């Protein structure tokens with residue numbers, strides 16, 4: 001579960017940083033819900049995540065050198081594959097939490 005939580009958090013943080021202005025604050029939340037671990041990353045950007053639903057297979061991963069680290073569009077698909085659910089909570093006066101829940105270890 002911890003590797004999944006780290007992967008999800010890494011993808012959400014990377015997105016929040018890309019969506020934010022330079023020197024903007026982002027926030028990371030890790031909480032325990034009813035049988036689940038809730039991960040959330042806040043940023044102040046008005047735009048919402050736009051999942052591309054790419055097919056996660058080695059065939060769709062373009063490993064050519066000129067595409068190194070430029071296989072964009074996998075992040076939210078990875079989050080969806082690892083999480084039991086994901087959602088966005090708008091905050092006032094601006095920003096949003098992008099959240100994902102994982103089943104807690106030992107929970108049914």
Ligand SMILES: Nc1ncnc2c1ncn2[C@@H]1O[C@H](COP(=O)(O)OP(=O)(O)OP(=O)(O)O)[C@@H](O)[C@H]1O
Nearest residue numbers: 015016019047048049050071072073074075076077
């Ligand atoms: N926190 C966010 N705020 C605003 N837009 C977002 C946020 N997270 C994701 N998005 C939008 O959703 C798109 C899809 O995100 P996703 O993480 O799936 O792919 P990516 O970030 O473009 O590429 P990758 O994660 O593979 O490097 C992004 O390109 C961006 O336009």
Ligand SMILES: [Mg+2]
Nearest residue numbers: 014015075076
């Ligand atoms: Mg991303």
